[in-house]
Amino acid sequence: MLSKELEVSLNQAFRAAYDKRHEFISVEHLLLAMLDNTAAIDVLKACGANIDDMRRELEKFIEETTPIIAAGIKRETQPTLGFQRVLQRRLFMCSPLENRKSLEQTSSLPYSANRILTQPSCWVSKTSHASTS
């Protein structure tokens, strides 16, 4: 179901959140990880995004808003509801498609980027619009 590129980005997002002892992995973590992926960069650049600005703003936002798991407490980093919705929607969209080619296309990064933008009151979608304006 997942393209190799998306899998790498997901792993990277999880690892980054886990290493920093972030309590949650959010949609912003995913977008930040996707900025290291050429396919995602191509899509974002085509929308007129400034990748460096986005990266800087995302890092700042994640540092400011993500709760940290206190030292001495054993807890796993958990995906936020928004993060789960982004993945679920993408899978819902590609599951009825029987054509293998379209399956690969929809399970790829650009499609996930599109799902992120539909999240309500989500900082990521605002940043994306801001950096493209």
Place this chain on the structure above:
Amino acid sequence: MTEKNTNKPSDDLAVKEAKPQLKRPPLFKVFLLNDDFTPMEFVIDILKRFFAMDEEKATQVMLHVHTRGIGVCGVYSRDIAETKVRQVNDFSREHQHPLLCDMDEA
């Protein structure tokens, strides 16, 4: 059959789309609501477990909920606030308590 564009060049006006007005999305506060059934110890446990409070702070917030009917546990981005609310409500139901957690724009 289509109508011909009869506008003269001098009538043309260059129109530029206005840049969208942007603002940071609001933060959301997560709060607990009082009820007559959930034990105080359970509320303190929730506050320590999900909102990283120490015993003293948790007791303070619990008493606030108890006396004023509502107590703010923290302020987060929407995505994180929503997840916290779900975690607390699920945990309460698992332990058969009717404690209600909700969120609102800060």
